[in-house]
Amino acid sequence: MDEITLKGEKTLVIASGRAHPELAEEIAQELGTELLPINAYDFANGEMYVRSGESVRGKDVFLLQSHPYPLNNWLMEQLIMVDSMKRASAKRITVVSPFYPYARQDKKGRGREPISARLVADLYQTAGADRIMSVDLHTAQIQGFFDGPVDHLFAIPLLADHIRAQVADDEITVVSPDTGRVRVAEQWAERLGGAPLAFVHKSRDLTKPNKAVSKQVVGEIEGRTCVLIDDMIDTGGTIAGAVKVLKDAGAKDVIIAATHPVFSDPAAERLAACGAREVVVTNTLPIPEEKRFDSLTVLSIAPILAKAIKEVFADGSVTSLFDGHA
Numbered sequence: 340m341d342e343i344t345l346k347g348e349k350t351l352v353i354a355s356g357r358a359h360p361e362l363a364e365e366i367a368q369e370l371g372t373e374l375l376p377i378n379a380y381d382f383a384n385g386e387m388y389v390r391s392g393e394s395v396r397g398k399d400v401f402l403l404q405s406h407p408y409p410l411n412n413w414l415m416e417q418l419i420m421v422d423s424m425k426r427a428s429a430k431r432i433t434v435v436s437p438f439y440p441y442a443r444q445d446k447k448g449r450g451r452e453p454i455s456a457r458l459v460a461d462l463y464q465t466a467g468a469d470r471i472m473s474v475d476l477h478t479a480q481i482q483g484f485f486d487g488p489v490d491h492l493f494a495i496p497l498l499a500d501h502i503r504a505q506v507a508d509d510e511i512t513v514v515s516p517d518t519g520r521v522r523v524a525e526q527w528a529e530r531l532g533g534a535p536l537a538f539v540h541k542s543r544d545l546t547k548p549n550k551a552v553s554k555q556v557v558g559e560i561e562g563r564t565c566v567l568i569d570d571m572i573d574t575g576g577t578i579a580g581a582v583k584v585l586k587d588a589g590a591k592d593v594i595i596a597a598t599h600p601v602f603s604d605p606a607a608e609r610l611a612a613c614g615a616r617e618v619v620v621t622n623t624l625p626i627p628e629e630k631r632f633d634s635l636t637v638l639s640i641a642p643i644l645a646k647a648i649k650e651v652f653a654d655g656s657v658t659s660l661f662d663g664h665a
Contacts, residue, residue, distance in 0.1 A: 351372065355374055356405075356417050359622075365639060370648065377420070387415060387416050395428070397428065397429075406436065406439075414459070421463065431469045432468050433651060436471065436473050437474045439477070440459050443477055445457075470487055470488045472492065472648070474644070479491065496643075497621065498598070499527060501619060509563070510563045511532075511534040535558065535559050539556050572618075573603050575609035578595055582615050594619065598620065610635070615634060
């Protein structure tokens, strides 16, 4: 296996779980190295076995795992991989989770609820992770759940640059799907040349998952191209409802931009039929062929992850990759 060595002192190793090998291969290619050979399989009862095919003693291991459905399986596999690297005497273990598991459960909305995003951070730490790297966390506070460095990467430059090329001559409004993401919408607006902001007012039943109703839009959107942004699209109901609200309020066109394409059924059908001109996402999660549709554009997050891995390995600055916004 090819390895990257820095001044003869440190050796970088990229390892990957089985959830999204295509992304791992892209990252390794960007870094000019190869993935660590991993022997992984399941027992008949679902129990997982993981073992590195080569020594990682004294090496700087970056352990990549995406978390599509079934999320719990892939999270468990990643935890077992971290434990195996720790017991194999890796010098430092960085968990690379582009889509952070359980990120939506980052606070208590009602009594007796868990804070599962914190639990995941505790699990990573207990397993032996020294550092976490993730993309577009559901809320920035998740960084404080892990007692160690957390590299919070952003897909906004990648997504916004693509969209800017598509709407160069349009009057644009950046639309947040709710009030909670207005701060992120401001970063989008800045990236798109100071575009005005709007947000969609919605109501949510906290007792029912994946149920939210978009009601009305606040902001200037009539006759304009709306860039509707979010961190993830799960079943697609909220975002498809927001497109309808925007169209009914006089929007000329709608482009959807989201980092994490969870795409639980029936998201693909809803997005394909919602009337958006384009749905732009990244490949933090794998998208099966049956969940792809004509208006879908998938951008690779691999160059951003590879640059961040290189900076961490060389003890450089991850913040510099995002013009100081990280």
